[in-house]
Amino acid sequence: MSNSATAARRSAIYLLDQVLGEGRLLSECLAAGALDRLEPEDRARAQRLASETLRGLERADRLLDNHLNRTPALTVHNTLRLGAIELCNGEAAHGVVNSMVEIISRSRKHGRLKGLVNAVLRKVATEGPEAWPKMRVPRLPEWLRDPLIMAWGADAVAGMEQAHFGGAPLDLTLKPGVNGPSGDVLPTGSIRLQDAGQVSTLPGYKAGDWWVQDAAAALPVRVLAPKAGEKVLDLCAAPGGKTMQMVAAGANVTALDVSEARMARVSDNLERTGLKAQVVVGDALEHEGQYDAILLDAPCSATGTIRRHPDLPFAKDGSEFGGLIELQTQMLAHALTLLKPGGRLVYCTCSLLPDEGEVQIEEALDMYPGMTVNRAALNIPGVEEDWITEEGGLRLRPDFWPDRGGLDGFYIACLNKSA
Incomplete structure (x- = not known):
């Protein structure tokens, strides 16, 4: 049994404890250095294991409930969940069971339960792989599922849940005139890799020929269509994919975000790709200036990104969404004051909730x-007619392109200011 594999599993269990016990997002845990002591390969494995467990949590719990008289302490439960997911995904039973037993046996608080972990996982190893594919696709929690069904209907939400369960492939945006790694060229122009491996080892990464960006997230800039020499503002710019798109188009871009740490990532991405923008750390509601074009990717529920962030439905409960919607309204109002007469503004959110998209524009x-x-502005390659909404925005959903691997949920609209 590999010590490396056990270390990755132990870290994955810690991440699950944080998400399911403390309501923290995986991104928050990683930013706080939760996996910093691991080697890069083990760090990636721990993240993958935690994400796979969250995607399949409903199925894992159904399997485990058959063999548990009562729900164990969270860490023990998460150890069993992770073990069940690995066993049902084809990992060798001997290695998984022994590793999970070792992890629990070394716990001062839960070491006495190593026998339970051993017994339950051995039963799951026998029954789970056959039962797994017959179980329903895991559902979103009711606090999110109910409003989505009201907005889009039960069939659409079932399609979204299928997309969430399948996870997300890796999409790349290429700098103009370069060739990226070989992959599927999507109708909107992004390159999609189904099994990418470690991003930093892909051809063209070190040369800065491309950056990672979901195909849906690449569309707001294509809708804005920045022109060479235009003065453009990217509000809420981090992690910088949209900034790089606009700079690559020849625009003079000011990239602004309130988070210094997130803007450091924007600067790193710009440096790697050899692109230049004015990077500003500041509050979008206090920013001043006049711009030919503005991109406002407003803070939102991020409910459109569950394909790649399966922790979100478990770490959130919807209670903060009202405050986000009010902030979006304020930011849009302020952004319009920064727009020159005759200018254009693209408003977008990576949300599936109409209150954060269609309703804001109406x-x-x-x-x-x-x-x-x-x-x-929506007449761009790859955009399908039935994606365009009544008020003239663009609605993207995870259940679109099911045969290609889906899309992040997004809402995008372009507003023109009268001259």
Whole structure:
């Protein structure tokens, strides 16, 4: 049994404890250095194991419930969950069971339960692999599932859940004029890799020929269509994919975000790709200036990104969404004051909730008579007609492109300011 594999599993269990016990996002745990002591390969494995467990949590719990008289302490439960997921995904039973027993046996608090872990996982190893594919696709929690069904219908939500369970492939945006790693060229122009491996080892990474960006996240800049020499503001710019797109198009870009740590990542990405923008750490509501074009990727529930962030439904409960919607309204109002007459603004959120997308634009059009929706801006390659909404925005959902691996959920609209 590999000590390396056990270390990755132990760290994955810690991440699960944080998400399911403390309501923390995986990204918060990683930013706080939760996996810093691991080697890069083990760090990647721990993240993958935690994510796979969260995706399949409902199935794992159903399997485990058959062999548990009562729900054990969270760490023990998460050890069993992780073991069940690995066993049902084809990992060798001997290695998985022994590793999980070793992890629990070394716990001062739970070491006496190593026999339980051994017995339960051996039963799952026998029954689980056959039962697993017959179980239903894991569902979203009701706090999120119910409003999504109201918005899009039960069939659409079932398709989203299938996409969430399948996870997300890796999408790349290429700098103009370069060739990226070989992959599927999507209708919108992104390159999709189904089994990418370690990103930093892919051809062109060190040369800065491309950056990682979901195909849906690449569309707001294509809708904005920045032109060479234009003065453009990227509000809430981190991690910088949209900034790099606009710089690569020749625009003079000011990239702004309130987080110094996140803006450091933007600077790193710009340096790797050899692109230059003015990087500003600051509050979007206090920023001043006048711009030809603005991209506002507003803070939101991120419910459109569950394909790649399966922790979100477990770490959140929807209670903060009202505050986010109010912040979006304020940011959109302020952004419009920064826009030159005759300029254009793209508003977008990676949310599946209409209150963070369609409703925001409908209300903005009522509130600001000088603003109009630019429907023509959505006439870009790969955008399908039934993705365009009644008020003239673009609605993307994870259940779109099911045969290609789905899309992040996004809402995008382009507003023109009268001259």
